Amino acid sequence: MAYTVGQVARVAGVTVRTLHHYDEIGLLSPSGRTPASYRRYDDADLERLQLVLYYRELGFPLEEIAAIIDDPAADPAAHLRRQHELLTVRIKRLQEMVTAIEFAMEASKLNIQLTPEDRFEVFGDFNPEEHEAEAEQRWGDTDAYRESNRRASRYTKDDWLRIKAENEDWGRRIVAVLASGVPADSPEAMELAEEHRQIISRWFYECSYEVHTGLADMYLADERFTRHYEDVAPGLAAYLNEAIHANAISRA
């Protein structure tokens, strides 16, 4: 099987210029040329290209990619294993960023001031810069991006008033339930936990049961959130935490 630059570019989702570049720097030279000096890529070249693209996506500089791939002490399976581990590390990192964002959203909802350390914790200690060339153009093409733009467009003043009203109404009801003495895993408390989740989903972001319990734990782990709820009613933070957990388990 032999392929031209154009064919390779199409299937691999890169530009011809990129393949030229990789040839120039010796990262991926086609295994042959036609008499007219057209580049001819074979299956082994494609396999190498696949490795290159994965390592590139993982953020390695091209020069180092060459070193990794040409390392004679690494068979194909070793590369797959390594990439698998690197990918899971990256996913973990992005999930931490998501948590940080959720933290910031809760803080802004409850009018809590963030310290610089809070703000940059996720970047601070070890900070994998990422660029993503041409991202806009590409993200611009995805549904998710459009969706994001749509939902991110500013709420009207009316919306904010409604959010505030819904929140306050919910607040009064959970305080009442707490005061009534029914346990946190009672249907009434769980129903209010569920409503809490739906308010977030409707107005802010898709809040799964998993995310929701994460949030609940945040209410106990960070004293500012704890205080916010404790100021509303003593015992509310723990009560809400328990109700959210109970609700998540019962719906799963």
Added chain:
Amino acid sequence: MAYTVGQVARVAGVTVRTLHHYDEIGLLSPSGRTPASYRRYDDADLERLQLVLYYRELGFPLEEIAAIIDDPAADPAAHLRRQHELLTVRIKRLQEMVTAIEFAMEASKLNIQLTPEDRFEVFGDFNPEEHEAEAEQRWGDTDAYRESNRRASRYTKDDWLRIKAENEDWGRRIVAVLASGVPADSPEAMELAEEHRQIISRWFYECSYEVHTGLADMYLADERFTRHYEDVAPGLAAYLNEAIHANAISRA
């Protein structure tokens, strides 16, 4: 609260040069200067920097970040919502890559040839290039990277022989169990499913129950895997799939 460049750089995990650059291009100019023309950043500047860094990590070019942030039609909460959605999209994308890697590993374990389309499916139709400047230096500092390097170092010939032997032994036993007529959710079948999972974890990569069931579904979804198992014994692919699912459920 006022901060010097150095302080800001440290807490935000960027270099001083980067802050100089952002000042030069007007992306983030400190709100003040000392008489000696030292840059002075305040809390609002830090808030802006946080936005910049998140969008940067999400791959937007700086010029566009400026446009997004300076858009008067977007309040702080809107940014958080947008970033939350973009992050989840990215995580999904990386998870697809992980699945693709797992697919490739299974293929290589079973000696199945991949077509170029298989190889690049994950890049093909929509391809979010990612760079991650200086990643190596930073990844180089993490435990995960070292761990990855350690485990990815080539197996010895003896290792391969042991893997092969373990696999064949396991194969004989599951064929026997299948032939004996006990159901796929019997303790015997489930035990062999569990063993299958542990072989992968020991020799290849951390294989959670979730990943394992994903793999099992692949055995049915892709005819090449199906055929591989069917060639060993008719009905084995489906039997193994069911046993893996049953095992995952019972251990959860």
Added chain:
DNA sequence: CCTTGACCCTGACGTAGCGGCAGGCGGGAG
């Protein structure tokens, strides 16, 4: 009061990883 060392300033040049264009050859379909 003066020094020392850590920190800050402003240029200015260098680099990676391509994008994009110019100018020209090749090849197969009609």
Added chain:
DNA sequence: CTCCCGCCTGCCGCTACGTCAGGGTCAAGG
């Protein structure tokens, strides 16, 4: 034979900084 699309080789441009160089600044200590 001609068209048009695809390929070739330069070569210049761009982004997001890294990395000096050459020189002020500020607080602590002798």
